[in-house]
Amino acid sequence: MKLNGVTIDATFAEAFPMKATRLVITAHTPTWANHAAVAATGFATSVIACGCEAGIERPLGPDETPDGRPGVAVLIFAMSGKELAKQIERRVGQCVLTCPTTAVYAGLSDGEPVALGKNLRFFGDGWQTSKVIAGVRYWRIPVMDGEFVAQETTAVTKGVGGGNLLLLAADTDAALAGAEAAVEAMRRVPNVILPFPGGVVRSGSKVGSKYPALMASTNDAFCPALTGLARQTELDAATRCVMEIVIDGLTDADVARAMSAGLKAIVERGAPAGVTRVSAGNYGGKLGPFHFHLHQLVPGAEGRP
């Protein structure tokens, strides 16, 4: 399929079920809320070695937060509920509790509750107090700038991780510009995060490796350096740079909406802007239950069979 000169491959992105939660971090000013959110979602690009995938969903205005202060919504995804609980405790304990003026609340209400302030309260060394307000328990921990308020639990829901787009371009400038435009469009979609730096990953991976100890290794079929060398390649000589955008969302519909927004941005820019082809990563469809077919997500696809 070719739209506005951009080739859309007849392939699909394969995604997996994950456990997810949303946290609302508020602070005295948007800047400090952002500092806490950036720290709490740092080193969280891939579950392969980070334990979780996390990112900032969007900034929140004072009218959208429980305490009427500016805030940030953060999404955290992990492969199991247990791992997610561990990551929440570590990240909130080290990055939000420590950040001046912050407070943290659950951003989801439906789902199995896991500890948020429940265990962090022991930092209060006996001076902590709790308060139930409108059926929700909050912990108040005295700290040097006043007190840290944290909701006792947050809800864990089933999420979807690993939706992706591969953007193929003639050179680095074109690939980066295309990826940046797609990321900007996709970040406007609610309930999703793009966990990699700037939303973009250049080291897309395949499952397995020639080294038995490694679970994942470089996606040689999409490496322009290996076009003439690898046993199998997806690239032609004109493609010299490939970028991938990975999407985690609260539901498969959210991931699909984000992929759609990214495709739309690339197609609207057109082939002359640099990205000439869009593909997606999958494992043959046998591993992940969620398949996002690019041809069903391109602009105007609703009317097609």
Add this chain to the structure above:
Amino acid sequence: MSGHRLTLKAAPALRVDARALQPAALAAMSAAQVERLALPHGRDRVAVGELFRVEALDADGARLELAGDLSRFDRIGQALADGALHVHGPVGDHAGAGMSGGTLHIDGDARDLAGCSLRGGWLEVSGSVGDLAASALPGDMDGMRGGTFVVRGHAGVRLADRMRRGTLVVFGDCGDFLASRLVAGTLAIGGRCGAHVGYGMRRGSLVFAGPAPALSPTFVPVHSNADVFWQLLARDLARFGGPFDGLARRRVVRHAGDLAAQGKGELLIPA
């Protein structure tokens, strides 16, 4: 489901124990069955039909309405677990004691020990309550331990003695020893209050939307910033309206105490 409306014909000669008038139980009965229900009256029993005119009521869910001067009826809504009980008129002692769910509305005054050992549900008194409301029943360690209790009039002495959990809102004035020996929970008071506020309180929060109370020396001012918590609490209390509306826009001064008993409680006095 449906319900009944019981209108008092004449005040009984002696006190009546009305705890059997439960909306859920009566909803399953016909009007004739309700009339035959016997309530303890002094040392004897008296049939509901002798005291009340019983009418069937169309309602969503179990609903029971009582009308008339019921100030000789004690334990109305005691141990209420679900359904709606609405009383048009004053009631006697122990109204809503030990409630665990449902709603009890009293359009009138309630006497002593209203909402004692309340565990859940919604108890609202449009008039005033007597002494020891929301406190502990004899032999109990804790007083009110859950639910919401709203008093639109005034409250007597020892309100919320040994209360442990839940939200108690009084629009009017309170007597002496407000929240004495409070274990925890939230109280919001709209009017003035008597002597010895928070005597021996361990934890819990008292909000004074009206005049500031006289503080005992065992409460100390806390100057740190607690705006986050105050916003969460004040925004929730705003739903009760009246003196609690607009609390979130007022700055608050905190006093911690009672230092004679752990001292993890607080008095919140908006400026």
